[in-house]
Amino acid sequence: MKYSSQMVAKPYFIFALVLLAGEILFGLTMSVQYLYGDFLFPALPFNVLRMVHVNLLIVLLLFGFMGSTYYLIPEEAERELWSPLLAKITFWVFLVAGVLTILGYLFVPYAELTKLTMNDLWPTMGREFLEQPTITKIGIVLVVLSYLLNVTMTVIKGRKTTISIILLTGLFGLAFFFLFAFYFSDNMIMDKFMWWFVVHLWVEATWELILGALLAFVLVKLTGVDREHIDKWLYLIIAMTLIAGLAGTGHHFFYMGAPGYWLWIGSIASAAEPIPFFLMILFAFNMVKNRRIQDDNKIALTWAKGTAVVGFLGAGVWGFMHTLAPVNFYTHGTQLTAAHGHLSFFGAYVMIIFTMISYAMPILRGRPHGNCEKAQKVELTSFWLMVIGMIGLTLALTVAGVMQIEMQRLPDSAHAMAFMDAQDKISTVYLVRSLFGLMTFSGLIVYFYSFFVKEDKAVA
Amino acid sequence: MTERITKDMARNIYFGGGLFAILVFTGLTFDTVNRIPELSHESKITKSVIAGKKVWEENDCVGCHTLLGEGAYYAPELGNAFQRLGGSDKQGFRDYMQGWMAAQPLDIPDRRKMPQFNLTTKQVNNLADFLMWMSKVNAQEWPPNIQG
Numbered sequence: 001m002k003y004s005s006q007m008v009a010k011p012y013f014i015f016a017l018v019l020l021a022g023e024i025l026f027g028l029t030m031s032v033q034y035l036y037g038d039f040l041f042p043a044l045p046f047n048v049l050r051m052v053h054v055n056l057l058i059v060l061l062l063f064g065f066m067g068s069t070y071y072l073i074p075e076e077a078e079r080e081l082w083s084p085l086l087a088k089i090t091f092w093v094f095l096v097a098g099v100l101t102i103l104g105y106l107f108v109p110y111a112e113l114t115k116l117t118m119n120d121l122w123p124t125m126g127r128e129f130l131e132q133p134t135i136t137k138i139g140i141v142l143v144v145l146s147y148l149l150n151v152t153m154t155v156i157k158g159r160k161t162t163i164s165i166i167l168l169t170g171l172f173g174l175a176f177f178f179l180f181a182f183y184f185s186d187n188m189i190m191d192k193f194m195w196w197f198v199v200h201l202w203v204e205a206t207w208e209l210i211l212g213a214l215l216a217f218v219l220v221k222l223t224g225v226d227r228e229h230i231d232k233w234l235y236l237i238i239a240m241t242l243i244a245g246l247a248g249t250g251h252h253f254f255y256m257g258a259p260g261y262w263l264w265i266g267s268i269a270s271a272a273e274p275i276p277f278f279l280m281i282l283f284a285f286n287m288v289k290n291r292r293i294q295d296d297n298k299i300a301l302t303w304a305k306g307t308a309v310v311g312f313l314g315a316g317v318w319g320f321m322h323t324l325a326p327v328n329f330y331t332h333g334t335q336l337t338a339a340h341g342h343l344s345f346f347g348a349y350v351m352i353i354f355t356m357i358s359y360a361m362p363i364l365r366g367r368p369h370g371n372c373e374k375a376q377k378v379e380l381t382s383f384w385l386m387v388i389g390m391i392g393l394t395l396a397l398t399v400a401g402v403m404q405i406e407m408q409r410l411p412d413s414a415h416a417m418a419f420m421d422a423q424d425k426i427s428t429v430y431l432v433r434s435l436f437g438l439m440t441f442s443g444l445i446v447y448f449y450s451f452f453v454k455e456d457k458a459v460a
Numbered sequence: 461m462t463e464r465i466t467k468d469m470a471r472n473i474y475f476g477g478g479l480f481a482i483l484v485f486t487g488l489t490f491d492t493v494n495r496i497p498e499l500s501h502e503s504k505i506t507k508s509v510i511a512g513k514k515v516w517e518e519n520d521c522v523g524c525h526t527l528l529g530e531g532a533y534y535a536p537e538l539g540n541a542f543q544r545l546g547g548s549d550k551q552g553f554r555d556y557m558q559g560w561m562a563a564q565p566l567d568i569p570d571r572r573k574m575p576q577f578n579l580t581t582k583q584v585n586n587l588a589d590f591l592m593w594m595s596k597v598n599a600q601e602w603p604p605n606i607q608g
């Protein structure tokens with residue numbers, strides 16, 4: 001560790017991992033409800049579990065991005081963080097707000113929660129992924145603003161690199177588009193339209209800039225390849241991200257009450273959305289091939305290559321599968337959407353955070369050459385358990401989606417099967433999904449264990 | 461291929477392409493915002509429809525159901541509930557909704573359960589009116605059939 005203020009990243013990383021464990025546990029619980037509808041009902045209805053599941057994901061990724069930034073920025077700017085104290089305060093504020101919100105979901109009926117938090121004053125609740133009470137949303141804005149201030153001041157006062165500028169661009173984009181969460185209209189279609197400005201423009205635009213910058217940083221550190229070269233790749237990746245990703249938002253506007261021209265624009269633009277992810281694979285493997293140093297932290301490099309590959313599979317391949325309007329006509333809002341969502345979030349965003357943690361955590365724990373070989377072996381086992389678990393789960397959901405479409409969507413009105421009847425026929429596949437989910441969770445447990453593997457005394 | 465591209469060229473593609481994409485997307489956004497009122501029959505949004513939207517949101521219906529394909533995939537699509545469950549009959553749909561909401565949760569072992577939300581008669585009518593308005597939105601002929 002070059003700068004002592006990088007240490008503030010540590011609690012962010014740890015808490016992100018704790019939240020990930022919670023997220024997967026809630027996912028597993030939901031998957032059991034898919035099989036046995038009475039499980040934990042009425043104490044925890046499905047919508048509550050789902051709210052917690054997806055909100056934990058969003059918050060854990062934000063904690064992960066923040067931790068990654070606080071580690072990366074001092075090193076890129078070649079100076080201490082502008083205010084380590086502010087970063088510590090932000091951590092606790094965000095943690096308390098996050099925990100309170102989750103407890104609210106779990107212990108207060110949602111309708112009560114809307115009253116308790118005076119949703120009527122400025123209604124923002126009851127929308128998918130944006131279920132947080134308005135007061136929590138304001139809290140998120142304040143936390144993000146203080147985080148942006150801290151990072152921006154550090155960059156302004158220090159060395160400016162392509163990586164840090166692009167990371168900052170992504171973060172400003174994240175903050176800007178979150179403001180659309182405060183949009184409210186009596187017209188549900190307007191609500192739906194603006195809702196995508198948060199959801200799509202986060203995960204398929206601004207977050208990809210963050211992903212690209214973090215990946216580039218780890219590759220610079222672990223391969224020693226010339227920055228000129230790395231920067232060039234980074235620019236190409238994010239150029240394609242914006243060119244395809246912005247108009248690509250149109251693939252969400254096909255069948256929700258927006259004008260028909262989105263059928264064409266959304267299809268064409270989003271057909272190009274796999275390109276930046278494919279470039280990321282070329283980028284990662286090329287840099288590794290041309291590396292100038294052999295870093296002992298091999299597992300971090302495995303994660304870096306993994307996030308490029310699984311991100312491409314989840315976002316690129318599984319996204320392309322149903323992004324063309326005539327296909328989406330039948331797949332829209334089926335389990336196929338869930339399949340794509342799971343693998344893309346895991347591959348692109350959870351795995352880049354694993355990459356950062358795998359690279360930075362050993363250094364923060366006083367092991368500049370990475371964890372010992374034994375610990376890295378354990379971590380490699382966890383890598384494969386989680387990756388295979390997630391791919392298996394995604395394949396199961398894909399089969400479920402195809403079956404659902406075949407029974408419920410393809411036939412005409414006289415012959416199509418009702419939703420619940422079709423779901424009954426898919427139950428075996430949902431069982432397989434649960435088992436792969438369990439595999440993913442066991443992978444995370446093994447990952448946690450890798451932190452406690454003792455250093456080899458002889459090597460140390 | 462990439463050897464022939466320099467860092468400056470890549471940066472120019474990013475700035476040029478990015479700016480172009482932002483302009484195109486912003487332009488289309490303004491056009492869409494102008495056309496949604498007509499496509500969604502905004503003039504037909506009554507006080508009851510607005511109150512129904514509020515019931516929809518305050519009970520997190522989207523946490524299990526989809527509405528025009530967006531939401532969770534645990535329970536049926538409701539954008540065309542009026543046609544599927546109410547047979548496109550206004551009073552029939554309202555009566556159906558009153559009965560259905562009062563009967564939750566259904567006493568069928570292991571079936572997916574819908575909670576009892578304890579809504580008032582008026583709230584259920586509002587919800588029904590909201591869903592009836594939703595069913596008229598021009599969604600490019602989606603869903604493919606009555607099952608949603």
